[in-house]
Amino acid sequence: FRHAAAVVRPVTPEGLGAALRERPALAYFVPTARNPDGAIMPVAGRRRLAALAAEHDVPLVDDEVCAELCFSGPAPPPLAAFGRGEQVITVGSMSKLVWGGLRVGWIRAAAPLVSRLSRLRAVHDLGGEVVSQLAAAALLRRLDEVRGPRVRALAARHDHLCAELRARLPSWAFEPAGGGQTIWVRVPRGEVDAFAQVALRHGVAVPPGRSFDPLGGHADRMRLHFLLPADELSRAVNNLALAWAAFDGTGRAAARHTLIV
Template sequence: MRSNLDELTARLGRWSSGRGPLYLLLAVRLRALIDDGELPPGSPLPPERTLARRLAVGRGTVVAAYDQLQQEGKVTRRQGSGTRVSPAAVPATRASAGMAVNPLHQHLLGLPDGVALLSCVAPDEPPPALIEAYAQAAAELAAVRHDIGYHPAGHPALREALAAYYRARGVPTSPGEILVTNGAQQALTLLAAVFLSPGDTVLTEPVTYPGALETFREAAARFRTAAVMPESGPQERGTAEHGPQEARPGEAGAAGPGPAGFGAALAARPALAYLVPTGQNPTGSVMPSLVRRRLAGLAAEYDVPLIDDEVPAELCFSGEPPPPLCSFHPGEQIITIGSLSKIVWGGLRVGWVRAAEPVVSRLARLRAVHDLGGDVLSQFAAARLLARSGELRRERAAVLRRRHDHLLAELARALPSWSVEPALGGQTVWVRLPHGDADAFAQVALRHRVAIPPGRAFDPLGGHGDFVRLPFLFPEEELTDAVNRLAAAWHDYDGSGSARPLPALIL
C-alpha cells in the first residue's frame, strides 16, 4: 500500500506553486489539511529531513513550516517523538481522513493557479462535432413522450447505438449486453463493487491507469502485477527489470514478464484482472492481437473476470483500433469498458460497459441504488457522435501523432539525457529520468509552474520512482513551453549545469 509519506505528498498537491516563502506556502497547505480533517488529531508528520528530501527543499524549510504550525497550536513537537497534529486541532470534518489520494485527482481538485497541468490527459475544449450533436439531441429530446427519463442501464437509443458500434467491429452485441454509465470511472466503480470484497486480489500490469488503482484501493483490494510482454518498447510492454516487483506488506507479489507470466498470475485466480491493451496509460503501447487472443483464452480458462479498458483505444496511430479482447472469447469473463472522454471531450460524461447480459443486469441493479440513470440529452448526443466515430478518430489521431512527434523532438533537444520510447497510441509517453527521484523532481517542477505525475502514481506496488508520464495532447507551442520549464526544473534539480541554453520561459 502507499506509504504515509506518499499519501502526504499527494495531499499537498501544488503547495509550492504560489507566491511567497516556501516555508509559509508549506505551512499554509499543511494547515488546510489539518483544518479539513485530512490530517486528524494525533497523526504523525514525517521527520524534517525525510519530508525535505521528498519535497526537494532544504531541511530549514520544513523546520520553519513546522515551527509556524506549532506557534498556531496546530502541531505539537517533542524531542524523541517527532511532530504530530495537535489534539486541540479539531478538524472541520473527519469524512476524508484515511481516503486514498491520487495525485492526478489532487491536481484536478486544485484551484487554477497558472500551473501547466501535464498531469491531466483529456481534450481541453469541446470540438464542433459535440456542439452539433447536442443541437441534434435537443431536437430529439423535444419529441420525447411517455418517458420519465430514468434509465439505470442507459437510454435504449444509446444502448442500441453502442451495440451497433461493437457489431461494426466484428463483435456480435445486443443492447442487453450494454450498460451506459457516467463516464468510464463510474463503470470501474460499479465493477469493483460487484466483483471485489475486502482483501481480494486484483491483477494488473506493473504500471497502469491510476484511476483504476484508486478505485480498487477504495474496495480494499490487494494487488498482484505481471508484465504482458518481456521486452521494453511500445510494441512490447514491460521489461524483466520493471516487470517483477517485490510486494509491499499487505499486497500480493508480482509475476514474471510475458504472456506466460500474466497467464501464471491468472492461474492463481485473482478476483479481477485489469488491462489497457491499446494506447496504454501511461506507456502508449499497443498489445499485439496474438497476445490479446492468448490472454482472453486464459481468462476464460481460469474463470477470471478481465476488464479490457478501451477508453484510449480509438487513439491508435495505425488507424482502426485493434479488436477488443471480447472478440476472441464470447464468455462472461471478458468485460469491456469505454467512453467518449478521449476522442471527444472529458466533459461529456458518457461511458459504458460491454459484458454478458447477467453481468450487465447485476451492474444495472447496483447502479439503480446510487444513480437512477444518466443525463438523457448527453446520451442522445453520444449516440450521434458514435455514428461519426470513424471521422472523429481519424481527426484526433492525426493531431495527436503530430504533437507526439513534436514532444519527442523537444525532449531530445532540451533534455537529451531523459529516456523515452515512442508511443503507438493514446496521449502519453513514459519517460525515465537518468537518476534521482521522480517525486522530488515533480516538486521542483511545480516551482517552475508545471505539474507532472511521478511514476509511483501508476504502479500499484509503489515502484517506478525514476519515471514520469508526459502527455502530448497540447498544441505544439504549449508543449515547447512545457519542455522548456521542465528543462529549467531539471537543471535546478540535477545541479550538473549540463542543460543546454534555453529561450525565455513563457509564464
C-alpha cells in the first residue's frame, strides 16, 4: 500500500463510521481468522461494515485467505453477502489452507473491475506458474477433504500452545484464536522489541507487535504461530519462559545462585 503512495490508517470498530465518512480510497479488512489475533468478526459487524461502505461509496476489500481455517464450524458469510457486488472485492488464496508454497490466489469482484485488473496484471506479470495453477484447480474440487484434517491439526496445536503459555508464562495475556494460524500475546512489562532480542538468544524468533501496526504501536505485543508439532511448540514456550525470566529480571538471582553452587 505504501509503495502505491497510500496513507495507511488502522481503524477500530468504534471509529469505523467516522473513518469511512472521510471517503478513503479503499478499506481493507480481514474479518475472518484475522492476522495476527485469529479473531472472527460477528455477522452483525459484517452487515454494518458493508452498509457503511456502501453508504459512503468506499471500495471494500475482504481478505479471506484464512477464512477456511475457522475452528468452530464453517466461516461466517463473506462481506459480499451483505454488500453490492460492485462495492465489495473478495480475495482468497490456497497458501494458508494447503501449503505456504502454493502461491495461487483469486479475486472475486464485479466484471469490469476484474477485466481491468487482468489488463494491469498482463502489463506487470507474464503469467502464473502453470503446474501450481493445475494443482490448485484439482485441490479446489477436493476442498472439504483437505480442509478437515488441516483445521483439526491447527486447532489441536492452538490449544496446546495456549495451555503451555498458561502453564509456563501465566503473566502473559492473550485471547484464544477463533481460527487461522496465530495468536496475539501481550507482555505485562517492557517492550517486545527488546524482549525479541533476548528470545532470539534463547533460540526463538518472535515478531514484535510494531511490525503489525502501520503507526508503530502495540509495543507490548507479539505474534506467536502454532504451525509446529506439539513437542516443538512445548520446546519453544520453554525457551520463551527462560528468555522472559532473564528479560524480566526474575532469572538473574537464580543464575547467580547456580554459579555459586
